[in-house]
Amino acid sequence: MRLVRVGSAALNQTPLDWDSNASNILNAIKEAQEKEVGLLCLPELCITGYGCEDAFFAPETRRMARQILWELLPHTKGIATTFGLPIMHNSLLFNACAFVVDGQVVGIVPKQQLAGNGLHYEPRWFKAWQEGSTDVLQLENQTIPFGDLVFQLGDIRLGFEICEDAWASQRPAAHLANRDVDLILNTSASHFSFSKHKTRKQLVTESSRAFGVGYAYSNLVGNEAGRAVYDGGTLIAANGKLLAAGPRFGFTPHQITHAVLDIDDIRTSKAQLASRQYTPDTKDGIINVDFEVPQAIAESNPLNEAAWEHDAYLHEEEFSRAIALGLYDYARKSRSQGFIVSLSGGADSTAVTCLVYLMIDFALKHKSAEELCKELGIDQPAVLADSPATAITKHILTTAYQATQNSSDATRLAAKTVADCIGSTHYEFDIDPIVKQYTTMIEGGIKRELNWEKDDIALQNIQARVRAPGVWMLANIENKLLLATSNRSEAAVGYATMDGDTCGGISPIAGINKAFLRNWLVWLEKHGPHDVGPIDAVKAVNQLTPTAELRPAEQHQTDEDDLMPYEILDAIENEAIGRKKAPKETLAALLPQYPEYDQLLPPWIARFYTLWCRNQWKRERYAPSFHVDDKNLDPKTWCRFPILSGGYKREIEELLAVVTN
Structure with missing residues (x-):
């Protein structure tokens, strides 16, 4: 048997954070070497970060990426690995993968199919490479093959797909299969969305079967650039069977998944593919590399899939983990020392508050309290070393209930119940005197009294807006990030007060609708995440009818009556x-x-x-x-x-x- 150990990495990168990105790559390579991985697949554009936006056009971005690549080369002795970076060639910019073997760049493969829908704007920066075309470029005084390449490493032949390449109808894999590759490495940056991981598994597994290859898929993990959250979930398959699956939503800088592939078994299965036709090998674009991939020892491969991934509440679990990881990285990378939430006792602010609590709980399952405190700038690691999530929450999360004359005892109690349960530092402020001061000032200016019949929107909005300065002030005092609490349903119809409940540096639930949030809170009350359990205090919120509480109580205002x-x-x-x-x-x-x-x-x-x-x-x-x-x-x-x-x-x-x- 010809056995090789193939590895796939998930990296938590940040655009243009050269030292951190290089450190994550280096540590991933070191771990792969320790685990005797012969071939390692790193994520797309891992050197620069995927989300550099128009900074890809900057010559300095490309210069620094090349510099980092050259700095990392000496650390690749005895291993073959990929490095994603932008490459300028003939005055065109390409999203490319440099293949490095035993300390040498042996070729660079540009992306053929660019992602230009939804979150992606790749055609704004990059050009697509034409299938079958090859060229050379000069890099650091070296002539390096560039284009649609395959690599012959001793007795093993491999090729590449770069993320969107695998999702397109005219994908490189078909061409690579006809060139008789044994293995395809997919260097990806594939953002999270509900149930997408299931589709990825099908794609990777079916690709390995349909093209008769081993297939390794890498990914980013974490909140890379601010909006998109990456879930990791690296995958390795062969002959239509998933061999290894890495963890998802991890809080560590890198994760390595590896599997032992039987190259002889892959070739035997390929020989049995009825649809496969013989294509004469012209040798064009085949790079022979003087490197023998180390022989591996047969072993069982790790399907590292969490129990919740097969649960009936998959979307609730994924939502909890994706937003929690997004919040953690946003706080860490923005150098904020926690969060502020204007906790009204309603569904939206309660959801945001609980997501911060889950963030802390999940993080503590991946790292020590000392590490968490250091990363979030909390100056008490020794005190908190053995504390539960609720104790750390007190330092990371501040909540404030801000009452007007239209606020009810029910929402005040609900807010306090949630805050006490999860352990946030909680304040109660009476902002009604400020509301009245603004109202009196305007009445004096326009020479008439404001009333609900004529001035309904103005009288509602001033209450929401008066809540903003206080929580912004807390955010400044505590060096924390203010979280906005509007959801997607409200955003669709503008049912939110600009500079009121929309205030914040990040809006963690603006991408999800209200119906889902209400169901999620019920799930949180009764079930909760697999490794956390229910949060009983949420019941106090779930019993209430959603209302802005901005009109007098006798008007019985509810959100759904308004909309x-x-x-x-x-x-x-x-x-x-x-x-x-x-x-x-x-x-x-x-x-x-x-x-x-x-x-x-x-x-x-x-x-x-x-x-x-x-x-x-x-x-x-x-x-x-x-x-x-x-x-x-x-x-x-x-x-x-x-x-x-x-x-x-x-x-x-x-x-x-x-x-x-």
Whole structure:
């Protein structure tokens, strides 16, 4: 048997953080060498970081990337590995993978299929390489093969796909299979979204079967650049069988997954592929490398999959872990010493508060309290060494309940119950005198009293806005990051006070809808994450009807009375924004699902489209949000819409005309 040990790495990189990125790469290589890995696959653009945006155009970015590559070469003795970096060739910029073997760059392979949808804007910076083309480039006074290359390392032949290459219909793998490669390394930077890991496993496993190869997939992990969260989850497969799966949502700088592949077994299975045709080997683009991949010893391979990945509550688990990891890295990389939340006792602020608590709990499962405190700038590691998550939460999380005359005892108690349960430093402030001061000032200026009949929106919004300065002040005093608490359903229709509940440096739940959040809180109360358990205190919030509490109590204000049922709002958003349907088409899609609302759906749909257009300016001003599914409304990374538009006026008229007729 010809056995080789192949490794795949997940790295927590940061754009343009040269020393940290190099350190993570170096430590991953060292661990791979210790585990006798012969071939190591690192993530896409791992030297620079994937999310450099327009900094890819800067000559200094490319110069520094080359410098880091050359600094790392001496540490690759006895191993073959990949390094992702941008490469300029013939005045064009390429997203490329340098293949380094035993301390030498033996070739550089550029990406053929660029990701240009959703979160990705690769065609803005990079050019796609043409299949079958090869060239050479000069790098550090060396002539290096460049292009669509395969590498012959002794008796093993391998090729590359770079992330999107594997997801495209015209993928390099088919071409590589005809060139008789034994192994494909996929250097990826694949962001998290719900259930995407399942699709990745299918892709990797089926690729190994369909093309008759061993297939190794790497990935980033953590919050790399601010918005996208990467879940790791490295994979290695052969002959249609998943051999190894790495952990997901890890809090460590790097993780190595490895597996022993039987090259003879791969070739035997390839010989049995009925669809495979013989293609004469022209030797073009084949780089012979004087390196023999070390023989490995047969062993069982680690399928490191957590129990929760097969649970009925997969989305709830994934959401908890993705946002928690995103928050941790955001705090660490922004050098914030924790978070501030304006805790109203409602669903949204409670969800944000609990996610911070889960962040601490998950982090402590990957590192010591001393490490956590050091990374988040807490000056008491010795005191906290053996403390539970609730004790550390007191130092990391500050919550504040800010009451007006319209606030209820129920929400005050709910906020305190949650804060006491998870251990945040909690304050209660009475902001009503400040609200009245603003109201009196304006009344004096306009020479009339404000009233709820004429000034409803103004009287509501001033309460929300007065809450902002106090929590911003706490954030400044404690050097913490203020978390905004608006959700995606509110963002869709502008049901949020700009400079009120939208205030914050990051908006962790702006990418998820209200219906999911309410269900998630019920799950958190009754089940909770597998390794944490339920948070009973959330029951006090789940018993309340969602309300902004900005109108007098006798008006019995609720969110859904102000808008529409959240379930309907989210369904309209899915049709109107997700599927780009016109108002009439949205009505046709929803009537069969909600026949009981046949009379209410038309005005609700008209209201949604009107508010959507009217409030694009708010979405443009939202703090960065985390991406968790393919329905994000963030105009900077996912869903672009003009700030000024016709507002679907004619389309809404057609909708209402159909209903009238």
